[in-house]
Amino acid sequence: MARRKGITIRLEFDDKSKLKLRAIAKHVGALADELDKIDNAWQCDCGSLDYSDHTYPSGTSVTRVCDKCKESYIIPNEELPTRLEGSD
Structure with missing residues (x-):
């Protein structure tokens, strides 16, 4: 089958348009980042988005408590390293 050639379009803009x-x-x-935050927001099984976090003294995890139904969840601390530095 013969290969088709692409279409080239050239646009020129003045400085204000740029x-x-x-x-x-x-x-x-910025809008895409905000929509991504909404999509990835934590949500309780009851559907509520409102919660309060309580950090364990060790700092390894957090207890997240739903403000609506009072269900609690253990949330790992993603800021802590998962492996030793220098190990591959």
């Missing part, structure tokens, strides 16, 4: 497009790109990125 600045406007950069501003749009910046805000679209």
